[in-house]
Amino acid sequence: MRWQWRCQPRCWEGESLVLNVAELDKFFERHFHRRAFRLEVRDAYEVASDGGDFARYLAGEALPDATRKNVWLDELRADSAKGKAWQWVHVVRSPLSDYLRYEFEWGYAINVGAGADVRVLDSTERPRPAGLINEDFWLLDDQAALVMVYDDANRFVGAEPVSTAELPRYRRAQAVAWKAAQSFGDYWAAHPHYHRARAA
Numbered sequence: 001m002r003w004q005w006r007c008q009p010r011c012w013e014g015e016s017l018v019l020n021v022a023e024l025d026k027f028f029e030r031h032f033h034r035r036a037f038r039l040e041v042r043d044a045y046e047v048a049s050d051g052g053d054f055a056r057y058l059a060g061e062a063l064p065d066a067t068r069k070n071v072w073l074d075e076l077r078a079d080s081a082k083g084k085a086w087q088w089v090h091v092v093r094s095p096l097s098d099y100l101r102y103e104f105e106w107g108y109a110i111n112v113g114a115g116a117d118v119r120v121l122d123s124t125e126r127p128r129p130a131g132l133i134n135e136d137f138w139l140l141d142d143q144a145a146l147v148m149v150y151d152d153a154n155r156f157v158g159a160e161p162v163s164t165a166e167l168p169r170y171r172r173a174q175a176v177a178w179k180a181a182q183s184f185g186d187y188w189a190a191h192p193h194y195h196r197a198r199a200a
Helices: 021-031 053-058 066-081 098-113 164-180 184-189
Strands: 035-040 085-092 117-122 137-140 144-150 156-161
Touching (some): 021 156, 066 085, 098 184
Antiparallel strands (some): 137 144
């Protein structure tokens, strides 16, 4: 089923109804000064920006493309030095998909070392808290939110700015997800069977 746009009554005042990648970057420039929180609920994402790393991971290559990855890591380090926090909670359900193993091993494990704060909520091991929503979203400085929209093939369609009236729902979801999840380091250490080297 195709995504049915629902943005008209709920968009952030003064923003476009649906943001593309370039507009999303500008939204971050305007609204992200202290903390960017992301809730992820999907078990796969089809994104061109990975530079083919997912295919390389599946093919057994040792590391992600350093040229591409280091640009992002440098941004994380620079923001961390400025006191700007990047936070993620990924809600998953075991067993992890191939994409999640890739995201954890070539994404989160490296990003944490550059200053990202990542947590995992595995719903097969921990109960889903009341107030958690089943939407990918960003919450910036607790003052602006974006719902991330994907199609049935897991491709990014656009980002919907959330109206001020709906912000409390996303603040609540952030708070309960953060409290219920465990740190990525603890989760990854407790699940060595997902590590590619161990699985091989």
